[in-house]
Amino acid sequence: MKFSPQINLRSCYNFQESLIKVPDYIDFAVRNNFKFAFYSELNSMYGVAEFVNLAKKNNIKPIIGLTLEFEHQIAILIAKNEQGYQNLTILSSWLMNENNHFNFDFQWTKFISDNLIMVTNSLTFKNSVKELIKTNDIYFNVVDLRKISYLEDKNYETFVILNAIKNNLTIAEVQNIGHEHYLSDEELLKLNVNLDINNKSLLEIANKCSFELFSNRQWNFAKFKTPQNMPSGNFLRKLCEESLNSYLLFAKNKKNPNVDYFERLNYELDVIYKTGFIDYFLVVWDYVKYARENQIMVGPGRGSAAGSLVSFLLKITTIDPLQYDLLFERFLNPKRVSLPDIDLDFQDDKRDLIIEYLFEKYGADKVATIVTFQSIGLKSAIRDVARVYEIDLKIVNEIAKLFPSFVVNQSFAEIINKSSKLRKYQEEYPEIFDHASALIGLPRQTGTHAAGVILSDVDIKNIVPIRIGYNGINQTQFDMKYLEPLGLIKMDVLGLRNLTTLQEILSSVYKSEKKLINLDEINLQDNETFVNLQAGKTSGIFQLESPGMTNVIMKIKTNSIEDISIASALFRPGPQEMIPEYVKRKFSNVPVEKYLIDKDLKSILEPTYGIIVYQEQVIQILRKVANFSLAQADLVRRAIGKKDFQKLHAAKNEFIEKATENNYQIQKAKMIWEWIEKFAAYGFNKSHSIAYSYISYWLAYLKTHYPAEFYCSLLNGVTGNVEKTSQYLKEINNYGIKIIKPSIKNINFNYIGFKTALIMPLTLIKGVGIEFIRKLREQYKSNPQIMDSVFSLVTLMFNHGLNKNVFEALVWSGALDCFGYSRSTLVENYEEILKFANFNKDIEIINNNLIPELTNYEDKEEILLNKEKEFIGFFISSHPIEKIRTEYSFLKAHKIINLLNKKGNFIIIGYVSAIKEKNDKHGDPMAFIEMSDETENIEITVFSRTFKNFKNDILLGSVLCVEINIDSFNDKPSFVLNKIIKIIKN
Known part of the structure; x- marks a missing residue:
């Protein structure tokens, strides 16, 4: 059978309308010797970059199109060149704005030019563009325009299932699904079109298109507007030098006297100028400055950016890189011009404010978040198909349970083969398994990248198509990996819950003690803090609270920021094997020289007892032994990490040659190289490790000295998680902090912490919703008498959400204990209390003298405890x-x-x-x-x-x-x- 390319091919990026994954389409094209292939989604362009990339890799010419449809009339617009591609991206961006809907009112034609080809079966479409597109570029009723939604005829039944899933139908309810939406061979094509004219037209269209999506791209990054239009390089230097002078004057205890800060600054600025990233640093400086000025907590640094003195002086990071021997080359290497990567953490509840600031400052059309695609997972595929076939839910649950929640390097078939029960179910329900396997990995819908933001100096939709995302902010239609090749720089603006926790603790301390704490000024050698860490009191501490990490912290008797950093770097697959050796060396009296291949390495490896822990140590060893520049050493370090054997072979020869020139014997040089190669692959980024260790230390310090405020924030972060809440409340008891149970008189949505007490919120009580608490607060503000008695409460609240269920939840949780009755008394007398409320419902001021006597009932401890657990989720009064x-x-x-x-x-x-x-x-x-x-x-x-x-x-x-x-x-x-x-x- 011979196949020809077909033009109206929809990929799976038209969600749940096609089974065609882009790699499968390209594989089909390769098998059938296509010289070119068409790609055109309906309205969107999500898969265009993936299609172009894979087509080019397989020597197939990619033809990019966009499909329009209106009342069964179809038009496919095809880009002849780059201008045509821009027409498509702008049109798709317009169509993917939910406020715009396609019709024939000619709004869409403003995006059309003679850089496009139109293929259509519609006279209306043809007439709409006849003044805009050249006559010989309009192809009317000459090619097959059937919608292609699956590759082969055998995929038809799965396509029917996909349609049923999308429309929430059962297999019995699916109707009128055409059987012709697959790539047909030429014999079948003859039945629909004149094959010669069809093929000739497609070849003619392909020959008219000459556009390389990924070639000749320049960086499109936002330009920072400097004061008085000062040259951006001058402004950057001015900021850095002023900051450095201040730092050297006022931070004498921190500066490293053995290095020249100005020499390092000049070197870094020189690299930044040459690589063209001045605006990048200024833009980041600006939005970090905005965050700090608006009390949005910013992390001390993340990734290799903490190795840059310029970042430190701009207060983008807060770690002096020279104090910790952090290397700029690990961040920005002049021998390997790649994008700088300043990823930053902000408190997660205010991250959106940073995005909004960028949106307002640089303009709506130049800022975008990044799309992600949420695909159909293994378990959801099983459940979706089973629902279509109306399989009993109990059986479906049993099947789904047998599949792992996370799948790594295992195919669907391999998982089934390893389970006799799954094989049995497969025999019983073959249709579920057959169709589910074909659906796994199909994108179901879009999501938003957790951190990535694009800032451009031109309208982003001239480069990539966009859609309107969350909060009306643009979102790229291409996913992350295709943006940099198109000249768009991704910046990671991350939200970190631990920074929110820190901010909340500091705010609570100020409220309770009127004390302002500056984290940059706290004692980094606080003995009490390290005593607690050595005792394993790590719950709630960033990076350190897992049982394994806690064990490491205790074993190495952590007593410095550097120790926390080393523990974090070692506690990973690979380096973990070195933890016992590290502990042994730390607490032995053996001089570090005994562990070294060469005594010259002492200054580099002494802090880690002769063990390579950090990538920076690898770079320093390469420089020390073979006189490599730091930039060259970093390239070798990268090659080791990536196991790039071709580069490693060349690097090894050069290392040995230069080491011998540097007076190392050849055997010693070989030994050092083999030792580096063995351990360097496990090295961790010290810049990242040190920076994150500050967050760990800050939290440990605040937990030690302000435990009530610390646990208050911690508990607010785990609301709804009964296990964690119970754990933290148990721990608080060890600090002698009084836990005040939820009370109707403490109308709180969150925990409130004081120096010696912690008040639990009403939101903990199951059955007591936020809306009820909000109304309670409003009523109390207008009439404080509501808290005089349980009768006042019910009278004033029973028309505001206080029904019998809410009343009993409040009683059994202990929230009404403040009124002096036993809990059983209140529950048993509910109807009596309600009668009083009904009688007094129109009275503004309740006469307490009219309150009736209630029949008294004694509480039984066991019932109280069980009811507490039922309505709060854990035991409070006692266990x-x-x-x-x-x-x-x-x-x-x-x-x-x-x-x-x-x-x-x-x-x-x-x-x-x-x-x-x-x-x-x-x-x-x-x-x-x-x-x-x-x-x-x-x-x-x-x-x-x-x-x-x-x-x-x-x-x-x-x-x-x-x-x-x-x-x-x-x-x-x-x-x-x-x-x-x-x-x-x-």
């Missing part, structure tokens, strides 16, 4: 295990918190709060159970043999005395159930 532990003291059970760093068999008493059953690799049932006591929650593995013996005794809500085995797995404590000793409560 039932506390009383049980006293009653069963003869069992000699340990508190869980005291076992987290132990190994061996131990007895605990715990409350079963969650049970997750699954099958092990042999298909036998096992379980993971969550148990808690008054000190901690843990997950305990119950292997199949044990689960078989004790399954009937492990019930949700039961209290058990069990023996567990504690070991370590991946530097984390692991807990395994040995046996149940006693069932205390079932």
Whole structure:
């Protein structure tokens, strides 16, 4: 069979209307020897860059088009040249604005020029452009214009399923899906068109197009407007020199006396000038300045930018790179001109203000966020297809559970082959598996890149098509990897929750103590802070709170910012193997020289006890031994990291040659090279590690000295997460901080922290919504008498959302304890209270003398605790295990918190709060159970043999005395159930 290119091919980027992925289309074109291929989405151009890129790589000429449709009339506009491409991007941008809708009112024709070709089956379309496009560039009814939505006839049924998914139909409800939307061979094409005219026309169109999307692109980055139109280079130097003079004058304790700051500054500025990135630095300086002036917290630095003195002097970063031996070449290498990459963190609740500032300053048409594509995942594909076939939901859930949540380097078929249960389901429901496998990876909808922002010096839609995104801000239709090749520079403006936490803590400290804390001025050698870190008090601390990282922090007895940095750099796959060796060396009295291949490396490796931890150390070793420039050394370091064997071979020869010239024996030079090559691939970016370690330290410092305010912010960040909330509240007890339970008289949406107390918010209570709390606050402002008694409260609020369910939630959570009644009394007398409320509903001032006596009911502790857990999610007043532990003291059970760093068999008493059953690799049932006591929650593995013996005794809500085995797995404590000793409560 012979195939010809077809022009109206829709890719999967017309979401859920096509099965054609761009790589599959190009593969088809290659197999059928296409010399050229067409690509035209309806209205959008999402996949154009991917199509052009892959077509060129496979020596196929890409022809870019855009499809218009109106009432079954079709026109495809094709770019003859770059101007034609711009016509398409501008037209697509107009069409992808939800305020614009295509019709024949001729608005769209203002984007048309004679740089376009039109192919159409519509006389109306033809007549619309006859004055705008050359007559011989309008092709009317001469080529096949069938919409192509799948590559081969065998894909038809899957295409029907896709249509059903999009329109929320079942297979029985799908109607009128044509069977002709696939790439037809020439024999079939003859049935629709004159094949000779069709093929001749397509070839003629292809020959008229000569446009290279990715060639001859220049950088299009926003120009910074300097004061009095001062040359931008002069302005940048002025800012830096003024900042450096001030720094050297006032920050004597920080500056490094062994280096010349002005020499480093001049060198960096020279590189920045030569590489053409002056405006880049000024733009970043400007929006960071805006953030600081508007109390938006900015991180100390991120990535390699912290290695730049210019960044530091502009206050883009706050780490002196010379103090920590950070290298500019790791950031901007004069021997490898690539884009600078200043990624910055801002407090996440105000990140949007930065974007809005850029939008306002540089103009709506020159700022854009970046599109992402959310594709159909493995589990969702199974669920979507099963819904179309109306498969029982219980069965669908069982199938979906058998697939992993995250798939790395495994195909759909490989996953099924590894599971006997999945293979069985595949035999029973082959249609689900067949169609789902074809849907996986198809884009379902667009999203927004978490951080990327484009700033251009020209209208962005002249370079790439855009769409209107969140908050009316433009968004590129091309994804991130195609923007730089088109001359657009991405800047990462990231939101970091930990910075919001820091800002909230500082604000709380100011409110409670009227103390302004400047993080740049706190003591970086605070002994109490490091004592807490060494004790493993790392929860809520950025980077350090995972069990494995906590273990490293404790093992190395962290006592400096540098220690935090080293721990972070080592705690990754690969370097983790060096942690025991690092600990051994740190606490031995062996001189570092004993670990070095050559004594000349001492100054570089002494801080890390002879172990290569950082990429910067690799660069410094290459310079020290072979006299490589820092720029050249960084190129070698990159080659090692990427395992670029061709470059490595050349670099090795040059290294050995230059090392011998530098008086190293050839054998020694070879040994050093092999040693570098072995460990350099694991090296971490010290600039990033040091900068982020400051955030870790700041949080640890504030936790140590302002625990109430610290935990207040932490708790506000995990609202709704019962497990984390419960954990943090338990920890607060260890600081002697009073926890004030939710109360109707504290009308708070968030936790409020003071020096010695923490007030819990009403929003914690299940069934009490934000809207009710808002109305309560409004009523209280207008009439404070609402809080005089429970009768006043109900009277004034029962027409504002206080129904029986809300009332009971408030009672059982303890929020109405302030009125002096037992909780059972209030619940049992609800109708009596409601009668009073109804009688007094029109009275502005309630006469407290008329309040009736209520029948008294005594509370039972067990009921109170269970109700508290039901309505808040965890125990507040006390934990039932506390009383049980006293009653069963003869069992000699340990508190869980005291076992987290132990190994061996131990007895605990715990409350079963969650049970997750699954099958092990042999298909036998096992379980993971969550148990808690008054000190901690843990997950305990119950292997199949044990689960078989004790399954009937492990019930949700039961209290058990069990023996567990504690070991370590991946530097984390692991807990395994040995046996149940006693069932205390079932």
